Amino acid sequence: MSAKKILLLVGDFGEDYEIMVPFQALAMVGHSVHAVCPGKRPGDTVKTAIHDFEGDQTYSEKPGHRFTLNADFEQAAAGAYDALVIAGGRAPEYLRLNPAVLALVRDFAAADKPIAAICHGAQLLAAAGVIAGRRVSAYPACAPEVRLAGAEYADIAIDGAVTDGRLVTAPAWPAHPAWLAQFLAVLGTRIEP
DSSP states (O other): OOOOEEEEEOOTTEEHHHHHHHHHHHHHTTOEEEEEOTTOOTTOEEEEEEEEOSSSSSOEEEEEEEEEOOSOGGGOOGGGOSEEEEOOBSHHHHHTTOHHHHHHHHHHHHTTOOEEEEGGGHHHHHHHTOOTTOEEOOOGGGHHHHHHTTOEEOOOOTTOOEEETTEEEESSGGGHHHHHHHHHHHHTOOOOO
16 A cells, blocks of 8 residues: 545534544545644644534534644645645634635536545635535535535435545545545555554
8 A cells, every 4th residue: 555645624613523633534544634723723723523422403512622734735736745634623614715715626526536524624625616517415404505506415424425426425434434444545555464
């Protein structure tokens, strides 16, 4: 397996597990993961939030960790990376208002590079206009945005994931085993005993 260089797009109040787990898991199997946030530099942190499913009408939110960035958004270019990961949580809601973020997402999509998005990460895909005609999963509250962007919303189990070409999406962090396994397959990562 050749190691890949992966860009992880995060922001304040992104979902803790959806930042930490992919960052650590992808690094664990040998990939280089650069975590970036607009307006922040390497060594800066983003505040994360823990979203949980406790029987309420929507997820609950609790303070998470401070996640340290290891790369500079201003230097990030799709041509320098093999793949893009978009974490969920509340961050995509405001990141989708940043033209530079949308341009970066469009660059990855135009180059047909693997993209993995989870939960509210679909808000960035929709705002960037890169999912028309695709089958996309997301947190159910994002279904209208997915559909308005011209994609088919995949209404799957909370622990499931969907691969459409080189795009891998999932509804929330309980899907990590399926989502990361499908993304690793798209990347060509082989883990052997």
